[in-house]
Structure formats: structure tokens, C-alpha cells
Amino acid sequence: MADDRFHVYDSTLRDGAQQEGLSLTVADKLAVARHLDELGVGFIEGGWPGANPKDTEFFRRARTELDLKHAQLAAFGATRRAGVKAADDPLVAALRESGAPVVTLVAKSHDRHVELALRTTLKENLAMIRDTVSHLHAEGQRVFLDAEHFFDGYKSDPAYALEVLRTAAEAGASVMVLCDTNGGMLPDELADVVHEAVGTGARIGIHCHDDTGCAVANTLAAVKAGATHVQGCANGYGERSGNANLFTVVANLQLKKGLDLVPAGSLAEMTRIAHAISEVTNITPNSHQPYVGVSAFAHKAGLHASAIKVDPNLYQHIDPAKVGNDMRMLVSDMAGRASVELKGKALGYDLTSEQSRELVERVKDLESRGHTFEAADASFELLLRDTVAGERRRHFGVESWRVIVERRPGGDVVSEATVKLHAKGERIVATGEGNGPVNALDRAVRVALEKLYPELAEVELIDFKVRILEGTHGTDAITRVLIASSDAAGEWATVGVGENVIEASWQALEQAVTYGLLRAGYGADPATTPASHGA
């Protein structure tokens, strides 16, 4: 399908940016735009130049720094102020000067909003639309109209709402986007209104919010009713309950309705792109997000895991590879032996029944005490190896450790850790400094072991997550720490649990280092006193 017959229009950088907790620098916005272009959306709404200084800067820098292969930039803004000519309105000028090939103008299409929010007449509002659209169109930009509060406006005064669309179309706007700004619509009613709008002969777009949990369905219903332009945001970002999740909309339309919306091969990049964008926005990804969430194809129930061994399509609505995702086996107390065996096999071990049973018991026990193996594959593998070997083997034994963090008079904060370990028959005392307690402990362990195990220099602590698990039934809260480590060949994750963050961190760190040494080819030292593993 040629690009222009159906529009995929992304508003992550404008409407999505209104999400609570989301704050992007201009560099962040450029990075997100590049990812969206990788997916192959048709339009990237970059922001509101003139009204938002960051956005003015974005469009300025985009001219030289953004090399879009597929998408066109759109500048968002409002119709001219009441009583002022479009050509004289400085905010309209900013839209012209943004350099964006497309301008999307938001206009009131709800009579009460015109009267109470804009405080002007219905007639002047139409003039504002006509004047601003024709002005920018004459100046050479393509104009889309965002008809704000369209559905509520249609309920209030249907003739006026449709008149807004006609006015914009006649003035040169190429798409009239119906916005469910308050997000209160349900698909059946929405489809009826879209049908009426399509009946005006104008080209119709749709922009939904998720306040009723139906943003995606509303968007699909609008397409069915004749809309040929869909708006949404990456990962469903947006104010309140968010905008329609553009990834979900695209995947649904392409995989279920057979529309070719993004270039060949792009859809299989969607999971990677969704996560890359969440790295930039620094918003924790929703693991349950349809299609791209880490849990989207993760099967937990023991029931399903044994069926999946038979035929994955029995329990999946699509092949996850189509969107670049994976089917994952989770180890948990509901999974039963089938999942543990599968996971063991995936790691290269063929467990006996007895070993499976014992491993499941150990996992259940540790999980009941706060461990999670779902995000800590290396800890799971260490547990599995211990079970297979029948004993705990470690490269070093721990005599003691101590961490000191102090704020000195004058304001400096310093962190220092001392560890006392046994390895290869030696007793080693070492001290490390760092920017925090965990960093200091990590440095101390390396100082202690790097002479005996030089490959430890390759191992790096790259991520650190802390979670306080609320105690239940009057017990104290416990702390769980997940550490991600890497060497030249890859990454792994370990988990630790303890009464406080330092204790939990030590446990995760000890396992991370042990696993790193195994990866480097070191078998454990049979003479080493076993360290406590999660006890």
C-alpha cells in the first residue's frame, strides 16, 4: 500500500509527552524520532513549536540532525487567536517557521468549548479554522486538522461539529482527525459518529485516549467505519490513561486485518523499538503490553507449558517472531515440572525426574522468601547446577564484609567497603571505594580476587534494581536486589534477598561474580567452604 492511502501518525513527542513522569530533553526527542522512523510510521508529531521552547529547539535541530528515511515531521499547534489574522499570529508563524512539511492544527469542534474555554463565538471559531488552515496551506505546508472533543461536540451539537470538518476541508486541510479528547467513547457509538463524519466526504482520521480501556478498539472501529489515518503513541504513553497504543494498533491492523502499514521487515523490529523508546523515556516498560511486552507471550501455567511442548500455536494468537518477541518459560510455583525441564533443557541440562522435583522444591522455597528467578536467569542456573552437582561449589568463601558510607563535615559523601575472603587456599583482605555502598563492595571484591582470577576485569556491573517487598501478616519487609552484569560475551542477571539493601546486594553480587567466573571457564574450588546460597 502506498504511504499516503493510509496514515500511521505518531504523537509520542507531543500528546504522549503529557504522561505523568515523562520529561524529554531535545536530544531524547530526536532519539525517539529516529526509533519511530525505524518502525516506519508515516508521520512524527514533534511538538508545539512557539508554545514550547523545547519543541522550537527540536524542530530547529531536526533540520540538520534528523535524517528520516520514512516519516515526515509534523508541527502541532492551535488555530489563530480570536480577532487576529492568521498571518499576524506569532504562534502560527512559529508553525510556518518550524520547517515541518506537515502542520496539525487543533481546533475546537465542541460548541461549549468554543464559548467557555475559547470565549468566542461559534462563527469566529469557524473563521479561525478557515483562516489558519488556508494561510498555512497557501504557504506550502500540508495541513491536518485535529477536531478537539469531536465526539462530545457531536453529541452537543452535531451540525456544528460537522461544519467544523467541512470548513477545514474546504480551506485546504487534507485530513480531519476526530479526537476523543476526554477518552470517554465506546466503540459502537464512536463508529456511528465516524460514519457520519465520513459522510461529509472529508478524509477522516482518528485520535483516541484510553479512559474507558477501549482506545485501541475505538481506533479499529473508526478504521472500519472509514477512517484512513490513525493516531497514537508509542507504548500507549499519554495523559491520564494514555493515548491509543500505536504499536498495538499497527500490529492489529497489519497482522489481523491485512493492511500493509509499515515497510517489510519493520514489524519484526517492533519489540526492540518499543523497549528502546522506553529506555529513552526512562519509563519502566509495561511487561504486559500486548505484542511487545516481555510477558506478552510468557506462559506460566503448568497446563499450558506441557501443551506448548506439543505445538506452540495451540496457545498463541500469533507467532511472536512477527513482532520481534519471544515465547518465554517462567519458573514459578505454578509451573510444575514441565517448565523446569524446558528451562533446564534450554540451558543445556537434561534433568532426571528426581532432580526436577528437587529443583522445583528449592525454587518454591526461595520464592516464598522473596527471590524471583523470572528476571535472574544466572541465579536460576547456579541453583540448577547445585542441584545437579548435589553440592554447592564456589570459587571463594566469605569470612566477612563491611560497608561504610559517610557524609563528612563540608558535605562530601564517601563510600568504602572491606571484604575478607578465602580463595585457592589464601585469606585475602581488600578494600574498595565507590560512589555508593554496592559499587564499593563490587570494587572490594575485584581488588580481592583479580590477581587469582584475572578475567574478572572483564566483568562489569551494569544495572542494579531494588525492590522493597512488603511483609505480609506482620512480618518485616524484605529487600530484593537484581543485578545485571556483563563480560565481553554477553549479560546475565542475579538476585539477592535480605533484610536491607546492602545485604541483598551482597548476595546478588556474590552470585554475579561466581557466574562470571564460571563463564570465564573456572570450575569451582572443591576445597572452598560453601557460601550460603539464599539461606
Added chain:
Amino acid sequence: MADDRFHVYDSTLRDGAQQEGLSLTVADKLAVARHLDELGVGFIEGGWPGANPKDTEFFRRARTELDLKHAQLAAFGATRRAGVKAADDPLVAALRESGAPVVTLVAKSHDRHVELALRTTLKENLAMIRDTVSHLHAEGQRVFLDAEHFFDGYKSDPAYALEVLRTAAEAGASVMVLCDTNGGMLPDELADVVHEAVGTGARIGIHCHDDTGCAVANTLAAVKAGATHVQGCANGYGERSGNANLFTVVANLQLKKGLDLVPAGSLAEMTRIAHAISEVTNITPNSHQPYVGVSAFAHKAGLHASAIKVDPNLYQHIDPAKVGNDMRMLVSDMAGRASVELKGKALGYDLTSEQSRELVERVKDLESRGHTFEAADASFELLLRDTVAGERRRHFGVESWRVIVERRPGGDVVSEATVKLHAKGERIVATGEGNGPVNALDRAVRVALEKLYPELAEVELIDFKVRILEGTHGTDAITRVLIASSDAAGEWATVGVGENVIEASWQALEQAVTYGLLRAGYGADPATTPASHGA
């Protein structure tokens, strides 16, 4: 509407429990059941007794410990095994013996599943259904049928899928629930299939998953096509992308479609109940959840905040009070002065333009360095007071602090903190011990100040959240800590940011204590050297 004409059926404790990371004790399950009953759902599916020992225990304890005012318990289970009589099947017996007034039997309605997963004949599968349903019905339980993979089954062999429904209905099942087990359906196709099922004359229910982001819409479409029984889970819990969010479904049907599904007054408890359930499940609530999320009615854009001052209904699809939620003003760099003024007013301060402007600048600056005021109202208020007063006033000055955490030979982990403070003209040195570094710091501060400020004994640190904020553009990650504190009169939250968790915790703790002292009526000491506030 009388209870039985439309069923609201909750599966949080069975299907919802399959969510990655969700693990409930029997006590937790009983607590969740009580909350669901408070909302007024009609049926609570408690689990799979016989197959899952925790669930067998749940039904046993429910008989004496669960006093449901509104809901009925349902026991979930499978049809008898192939080739065995229902009366002889031990898992079927467990359903009988659960004591639940309702049994929901899951049965295959997809020919391929019968052949490949069950490994039996299509005819035997029907016999299994007929036999199990009639057996339990004769024994006095009400039987619902969950027709697993119904929609995929209907695509594969529509006649067989409908035959499954007829067989169950004839055997005595009162509702045939069509399950979109793989979650791949879209509303338009789903409605057509539901229509066909309704055409058999059986009473139809619907059970959707959110793999296409349409679970709620699918459920509503099914109701429109004639289903009179909806299933879902609290907060949209469930495997993969989750089950249909029962709260969203109920709110939509009740507020938008005029169905009376829950008792009068219950819907206004929904936000509280949704959060109470997430406390039990220990799953971080999704702040964007429709209706009940903390952000569901939170307006960020400066544009909207000024309009809301005019009329809240201009920007909200419903009055949040109907579901027990609130409209919240967020302070952030997009909000502009209108939000800060509103928030200041809500706290009892009338800010001048100059003060608003300065406060907004300070907030933007601190937020750019990792602070968040959205979840730390007390920190915001301290900042506001500083702005109004034109200076920073504190009750105590900090000379230094030191925290030591050590694991001793033998395995004990101990935490100790020493603080050196100035207050009311004195220099105080005090040490505290605790179960972790933050707890030890907290104790040390109290030991230091409790003689001068006895009311500090009322102040308690009740919650502690840590978040590592990824650095961008090569900068180091910073740690943000949120502390919740309480005294006899209420709770407050403070935020701290630093290079490591101890440093960040100190900042949040210092503010928490300061705020507690202000609440206790102590004005700040003008002679105290100002502490650094977020610098």
C-alpha cells in the same frame, strides 16, 4: 437489576493468579475475596481445588473464615478424564467437596485441542462434558461451562464448537462462557461469533484476554451481542497481557450503558478496592489504569489546568467521584503557573505571581536532577514554604553522618549509624542501630533529637521506595528514594536524590523529620544553619 439476570464473575484468584510475578498465600486469597465482595461482584472464582493444594485449602478455610455478603464462590476445574466416569474422577470429586455453590468446568471446544492436547476423540470430549456437568448438577451444584479456545475452535469447526455449548446446556450447565483463551480476537469478529452462540438458545458468557489490547472492548461487544455473564480480573491481572480488566468492564457497563451491576454505593469504592487488592498482591499498581489509576484523572498540560479551573466537566469523561477517584493537579515543567497556584491553594497558601514563578523554576530545576514531587507532597510543601519565606528554615543542622553495615564472621549482618547535629544551640552526637542502613540512620536521628523534640516519638517511617534513575547521555545513574512517614494524625511523603541509596535516603529522611516537626507545631529555629535542600 436482580443479581441473576446479569453476572459479574471475577477470576482474579484463578486466571488472574497466572500473572508473572503474582503469588498469593491462602490468607492473601481470602483477603482479596473480601475486597471483591465489597465491590459487589456476583461470583468469585476461588481457584482449582484438588489440582492446586493452596486452592483446596482456600475453599476449606473459606467455609468458616469467609463471610461473603454478596458474591458466591465458584470452584474451577476440568471435565472428567477421558475414559473415566465423572463420579469416579478424583479431581471432579474435589470440586464437589469444595463446598462451593458454583462449579465452573473448563472444556475443550476446539477440535485440534481435543485431538492434540487431550488426545481423545471429539465424541468422547462431548461425553466428558455431558457426564461431568450432569453429575455435578445432580449433586446439587450450579454449573457454568468455560468453553476453552471457543473462538479459534469456531473458526476451525463451527459446528463442533456450537455442539459443545448445546451438550453442556442440555446436561444442566446454566451459562456457557465463550473463552478467547489465546486473546487474539478483535471486537467485530468476536461479536459475530457470540451472536451465533446466542442463537443456540443457551445463556452465554464471555471471557477475554488482552493480547490485542481489546479485552474490555471484546467483552462489551459480547454483551451487545447478547452475553449476560462477563468474566474478568481485578486490575486486569492475568497471564501474558492479562485478562479483561473487570473494574473497567463494570464501570463502562454501569456508567455508560446504564446497567446496574453492583450494589448502590459500591462503584464509588472501586478505586479504594483496586488499590487495596494491589496491596495484597504486591503488584505495583498501574497508575494509568482507566477509572481507578492515580493518573486516570490527573491533568498535566498547562492548557487543561486553566480550563479545568473553569469547569471540570470540560475535560473529564465522568465525575471521578463516581468511581471513588480524584482529579489531581500535577506540578511539572509542562504545567505552568496555573497548576502550581492550584496546588498551593489546596495546601492553604495564596502565592503571588512572583512566588509562583520562582517556585515553578525551583521545581523544574529539582525535577531535572531527579526529584519528583508528584509522589512527595511534603517535599513540595517544604519547597513552597521556603519560597514564601524567602529562606530555608530548619530545626536542625547537619555536621556529618556515617552508616556502617557489616556481615560478621558467623553470618550476622548488623547496621549502625552515627549522626552529628546542631539544634537549639547544642552539638549532639548520637548513634542508632537498625535492621538496615536507613533504619539505623532514622534511629540515630531520633536518639539525637528526641530530648529537644519529644513529639518525634510519634513520627514513624512507614514506607521506603527506591528507584535507580538511569543516567542519560553518559551521565551516572542517580538514586531516588521516597519515604512515607506517619504520626498520630496522618501520613506524608518526602523525596531524596543522591549518588547512592544511603545519600538519597538521608535527604528524604531529613525532610520527613523536618515536616514531622512542623506538623507537631515547631517553627524552625532561625539560628540554625540552613541545610542544603536538594543542592
